Amino acid sequence: DQQVKQNSPSLSVQEGRISILNCDYTNSMFDYFLWYKKYPAEGPTFLISISSIKDKNEDGRFTVFLNKSAKHLSLHIVPSQPGDSAVYFCAARGYGGSQGNLIFGKGTKLSVKP
Amino acid sequence: DAGITQSPRHKVTETGTPVTLRCHQTENHRYMYWYRQDPGHGLRLIHYSYGVKDTDKGEVSDGYSVSRSKTEDFLLTLESATSSQTSVYFCAISEDLRNYLRFGPGTRLTVT
Numbered sequence: 633d634q635q636v637k638q639n640s641p642s643l644s645v646q647e648g649r650i651s652i653l654n655c656d657y658t659n660s661m662f663d664y665f666l667w668y669k670k671y672p673a674e675g676p677t678f679l680i681s682i683s684s685i686k687d688k689n690e691d692g693r694f695t696v697f698l699n700k701s702a703k704h705l706s707l708h709i710v711p712s713q714p715g716d717s718a719v720y721f722c723a724a725r726g727y728g729g730s731q732g733n734l735i736f737g738k739g740t741k742l743s744v745k746p
Numbered sequence: 747d748a749g750i751t752q753s754p755r756h757k758v759t760e761t762g763t764p765v766t767l768r769c770h771q772t773e774n775h776r777y778m779y780w781y782r783q784d785p786g787h788g789l790r791l792i793h794y795s796y797g798v799k800d801t802d803k804g805e806v807s808d809g810y811s812v813s814r815s816k817t818e819d820f821l822l823t824l825e826s827a828t829s830s831q832t833s834v835y836f837c838a839i840s841e842d843l844r845n846y847l848r849f850g851p852g853t854r855l856t857v858t
Binding site for chain 1: 750779781786787788789790791794804836838844846847848849850851852
């Protein structure tokens, strides 16, 4: 059973507009959430994270929102740039669990059109 | 990320042959992981290590074994490769359990 779900396989937005990527999770024991970005033929790179004690974390153009009651998090990219075109993975980790292992969603491919 | 290297970067092998993939880090991080990425599945954990000679299974460990004899090296072995193990394999490292994982560049393995 999938514990981390990214229900949109792809998303297309215009340059300069907002990109919103969504992620849902089922395990209430998750206490740390991350977003990774992946370009073709490269490894995933860490983008931004949020602890379950917070509901928002910002880093430049990237903001992650966490709604614990809905078991939902989202990544906002404002403004979107063509270089943001990549696959974005949502990941989660349980408290003290499994030696820090991350559980990943299937990814959302973001295309930012010039 | 020069701190994490994987070798080989590409490999084509035949069904039934053994294959070993290597992950090498220069960061002296305690935790190391092997993930595989497949279309429609995202990234799935194969095995991980929490210290020299300390390893454990992940979500999709069947058909794989690992070894870690030195802090800097984490080896993934497919004892007898099958076509279902055709995938892109990523190594990752982490300094501690509360830190994010840093990934290597990946190894694309094709089993024919």
